[in-house]
Every structure is written in C-alpha cells, then in structure tokens.
Amino acid sequence: DTGVSQNPRHKITKRGQNVTFRCDPISEHNRLYWYRQTLGQGPEFLTYFQNEAQLEKSRLLSDRFSAERPKGSFSTLEIQRTEQGDSAMYLCASSLVLQGDGYTFGSGTRLTVV
Amino acid sequence: AQSVTQLGSHVSVSEGALVLLRCNYSSSVPPYLFWYVQYPNQGLQLLLKYTSAATLVKGINGFEAEFKKSETSFHLTKPSAHMSDAAEYFCAVWSTGNQFYFGTGTSLTVIP
Numbered sequence: 001d002t003g004v005s006q007n008p009r010h011k012i013t014k015r016g017q018n019v020t021f022r023c024d025p026i027s028e029h030n031r032l033y034w035y036r037q038t039l040g041q042g043p044e045f046l047t048y049f050q051n052e053a054q055l056e057k058s059r060l061l062s063d064r065f066s067a068e069r070p071k072g073s074f075s076t077l078e079i080q081r082t083e084q085g086d087s088a089m090y091l092c093a094s095s096l097v098l099q100g101d102g103y104t105f106g107s108g109t110r111l112t113v114v
Numbered sequence: 115a116q117s118v119t120q121l122g123s124h125v126s127v128s129e130g131a132l133v134l135l136r137c138n139y140s141s142s143v144p145p146y147l148f149w150y151v152q153y154p155n156q157g158l159q160l161l162l163k164y165t166s167a168a169t170l171v172k173g174i175n176g177f178e179a180e181f182k183k184s185e186t187s188f189h190l191t192k193p194s195a196h197m198s199d200a201a202e203y204f205c206a207v208w209s210t211g212n213q214f215y216f217g218t219g220t221s222l223t224v225i226p
Contacts, residue, residue, distance in 0.1 A: 004157070033213070040123075042204050042216030043158070056212060091157055103214075105150075105157035 004106035006092050012112045013082055020078045021109045025094030029104070032075050034067055036060065037089040037108070049075060082113045116141045118205045120217035128225045133177075133192040135220045137205030140186065146208035147188045149179055151201050152219075158204065164188060175199070200224045 005024040035043035051072040069075040121136040150158040162173025169181045205217040
C-alpha cells in the first residue's frame with residue numbers, strides 16, 4: 001500500500017481555465033475527504049465521501065467546484081473558471097473509521113492560478 | 115462550534131532546547147484532539163492524538179501533549195529539539211460533523 005496518492009503535484013493554470021485533480025485513497029478506506037489549504041492557514045474542509053456518496057459539502061465549495069467518486073475508489077475535484085483566489089494546496093485524505101482516527105493525508109496538489 | 119487556536123505563528127528554539135507549541139480548543143462536547151506536522155510541499159503527518167483515554171499522550175519523534183480540560187489546552191512539547199523538527203505544526207479538533215477543524219499552524223525553526 002503506497003498511501004494516498006494525489007496527481008498532479010503541481011498545476012499552473014490561467015485564470016478562467018478548468019482544472020481537475022485526482023486522488024487515489026488507500027484501497028480499503030471507504031471515506032475520502034478533500035481539504036483546501038491557503039498560504040499561512042490550516043487546511044479547511046471542502047467535502048467528503050463515504051464510498052461513492054458525497055455526504056457533506058462545505059459552504060467553501062462554490063458552484064464552480066465539483067467532486068466525484070464514481071466507483072467508490074478514486075476521486076476527482078474539478079474547478080471550473082478558475083480564479084486567482086483558488087490558488088492553494090488541495091489535500092485529499094482517506095480513512096476507514098470515524099472520529100478522525102486513522103486518517104491518512106496525501107501530499108497534495110498545489111494549484112497556482114495566474 | 116468547534117475550533118482551535120494556536121498561539122504563536124512562529125516559534126524559534128535552539129537545537130537541544132525544549133519545544134513548546136500551544137493549542138487551545140473550543141468544543142461543546144468532549145473533543146478528539148490531534149497534532150499534525152507538515153514538511154514543505156508535503157501532506158500532513160499525524161504526530162499524536164487524544165481520544166478520551168490518558169491525558170498525557172505520547173507521539174512519534176519524541177513529541178508528547180497533555181490534555182488539560184480545565185485550561186481547554188492541548189500543548190505539544192518535546193524535551194530536546196532536533197534540526198529535523200523544523201516544520202509547520204497544526205493542532206486540530208475532530209468534529210462530530212465528520213471533519214477536522216485545524217488551527218492556523220505554528221512554524222517551528224530550530225537554530226543550530
């Protein structure tokens with residue numbers, strides 16, 4: 001098991017373009033989470049899935065953001081019409097159990113919008 | 115609402131000196147508290163966690179933290195700093211709403 005894998009590691013895009021990130025969780029983990037971390041801040045929750053069901057979304061997840069986990073395995077996070085304020089590190093995590101235990105974070109995708 | 119406050123966005127210590135990183139929490143229910151470490155361009159690595167068992171929690175790399183309900187604190191300590199401890203440290207509370215609430219982080223610098 002290689003842990004939680006995120007691709008790409010870095011993405012530079014022009015304002016207005018669409019971008020998509022991928023997260024491959026630990027294979028037996030049924031819960032998958034997306035967080036966003038801006039410079040000088042702690043990670044902020046965006047959304048989470050249990051299997052293929054998206055069970056919770058933060059108000060930070062504007063209508064330009066969409067996340068999917070179609071087969072309950074990998075997940076994608078798409079940002080449409082990117083804005084400079086979307087520049088951040090996007091972190092994915094997965095877990096098998098509740099209560100924050102056993103959480104494993106990926107190394108993140110750093111997005112820069114120019 | 116649940117939240118954590120980390121006092122001091124930057125802490126510098128000499129190699130071999132005591133490390134103390136402060137975290138205070140606000141929670142309406144007994145919290146699950148965590149400390150994570152983040153190295154540059156890396157994800158978050160769990161240092162230790164408090165989940166209602168022993169109030170003194172030992173973690174990896176010689177770190178420990180003490181849960182003090184009366185002070186609503188969960189400060190992170192290490193008796194002797196090593197150069198490899200230089201990183202960003204985040205305190206977090208696990209919410210009953212199935213998510214972490216993280217503090218704003220403390221950047222630790224270790225001076226040789």
